[in-house]
Amino acid sequence: MLNTAIHLLLLLLLPPLLPGVINKTKALFAGRQGPPLLQSYYDLAKLMRKDLVLSSTTTWIFVAAPVVTLVAVLLAGLLLPLGPFGAPIAFTGDLILFAYLLGLGRFFTTAAALDTGSAFEGMGAAREVTFACLAEPALFFALLALAKISGALDLSAMLHDPLAGPLHTVMAPLVLVAIGLFIVLLAENCRIPVDDPNTHLELTMIHEVMVLDHSGPLLGLVLYGAAIKLFVLSALILHVIAPFQTGHPWVDWPMFVGEMLGLAVGVGVTESIMARLQMRHVPYLLIAAVLFCGFGFVLLVR
């Protein structure tokens, strides 16, 4: 019960800290002071107090999309175990629901972008969907590999201890899956080298350009949803790269938070040391992610 409460609290409150950590890391690399760690919380509080501007060409989809997206990623977060603790909701086959909740969020975001009738947003939607077609198989191969190792088909059991099997058989697949998942993490959360969350150049954006018309509380929901998505996918990847546990909740929970922030630093470092890929080269990177996860799975079933 207590663990469920902590799970909920972390899922709701921790995510906006992650962009703060990433931005602080990037600022350090650039020799700047950077925005405060809690800037995302301030931004959300500011946006929630603001008025809403709605384009006359938009319909209910435009308003519904940020809400549906937020609910979808929150539900996905409830299905996913955090650290060594079980998820609040778990049933056989919930990994399929998990993947498609993320897909549902994307569907509504792109539908809202098309709803505005703007050439920019349509362009962004086309890019988002194209790249998602490649990121999704990578995620599924990763989940399949983890299911194969654990022999379970629900996320809580699957991710409980990936190192449970004989080390010499699971180590190589897990390394491949971890690399693939990290690429998916960068792509799904519009980070460099796939997308540039800081750019002001509409023509180069992928995710940002789709939400250009959202303002005020709706934009707040979009940003909050994006932070939760980053949190959820980070939690998933932590199971693979840092499956450590002591058995004491009061050690494991802080350790989980620490790992999470460490991963955010890792994302920040990645963004700092390389430039963005050319748009037409992004699919190559995502195909590489599919191959990494796919080979990880193949190694297990051979």
Next chain:
Amino acid sequence: MTSTAIEPAAVGNGRAVELQAIPQLTVEQLTALMVEATSAGQRVSAFFAAPGNHGPEAPATSPIPGNTGAIDLYVVLADDANNRLRVARASLAGEEFPALTPQCPQVHLFEREIAEQFGLKPQGHPWLKPVRFQPSWRPGHDAWGRPDGQEILPGVMPPGIPTVAENPGVPGADFYRVEGEGVHEVAVGPVHAGVIEPGHFRFQCHGEEVFHLEIALGYQYRGVEEKLRGGPDKRSLHYAETLAGDTTIAHTVAYCQVVEALSQCPKSPRAQALRGIALELERLANHVGDLGALANDVGFLPTASYCGRIRGDFLNMTALLCGNRFGRGMIRPGGVGFDVDASRVAELLKRLEAARKDTASAVNLLWDTPSVMARFEDTGPLPPEICRQFGIVGPAARASGLARDVRHDQPSGIFRFVQVPVSTWSGGDVFARAYVRWLEVQQSLVFIREQLQALPAGALRAPVGPLAPHRLALALVEGWRGEVCHVAITNERGRFARYKVVDPSFHNWPALAYVLRNQQISDFPLCNKSFNLSYCGHDL
């Protein structure tokens, strides 16, 4: 070619010539001369119309409609190979003249400008649209038949007016349009997501690929050329300083050279050296800023942040010279506004050395990072042949292997005595344009250091007398973006009857539209930044 019998007047850079000495050609002779010259590799530095300035004169300050005489077309040809500038003119009695653009693409925008400003129609121009969407300077003479006083919206063609002369039945489209399955149009600007100048970009795309880009400007129009007519007065210098804020020094030097040539003002070696230092500091600040901005556009943070800071360091060095980061107040007719003493020279040398080290480490990180090079290389290539045809100037031309540099080809001021090697690279892609900037940064640093260590003595500022009447004065300055060209024609009282300004952006905007063809639309911001052209310098 029959026109070779008529030799245009040779004018030195920063010199004046009597109007009588400029041969008066027929329009056909002028056209033939320009075709011949450009096909021999010469460039059109300026091509403009001016009210006929001979015979009975209208008062200098009166607007042009008072002048009922003929309109003259002037051309300034830069013969870089022979280090000379040539000026010719032709008198035009009617309302039209044969368009030269089909044979000589580099006059494309010049002819549209002449049509817009004076209502003279270039017959057979392939894309006759206004340049800045402003009313004609001669009320009642409009190349598009728009009535006087009609509101003109930027970027919007008046309805029912053909853009293409050969298709009189086809009403003019606002923009060139590609049609077909899967072709879509993307409109960007004039209001952008960043704090940048306004311009409208219309893309014809197929998926992510750009088929065609058309650029519509004019949103920054301030009417500087008109305001300079009747000058020089107290305002003229300040108009020159604000022609393009980031090119303050280059434009002000060009303006001052024009005034000095017309008043036969003596030149002080110390002032010339200080002008050269200020000009190169301006180049350093902008080139370093551009390299940082290029890094920012590909999301490469370290160089972006450091170069942004180092740009500030160079601007502060200009401020150390004259108290203004953009060099306002530094250049004054007859010389410079401020001197440097020994302690300030020492301080400048110290700061220069620190900035040199910082720049080297920040910029070399770009060339050493494969992910950055993958974005820069082969993006937006500009072939040298297109450079020649379009009359591209500055680092953009040098990045395509063309050794065009006013400091070398048409030296004036300090550059008559001190050679700055021309920095070129080949390929013409974003990388080449970035790398040429880095090469020039290094040359400018050497130049400034040498000049500071051996500043000649001399007066700071010579008195400027009255301007000579009936003269044409010409000044070309290699600004950081390329050739800045100022031409002044004086009337019988020694006032500007016409003042023509050509910013390098005016030559180079068409190159940006060209390099986007068959490129990814997502690479547009990067290509745009690699040229980094001025909107207000174009709009004037």
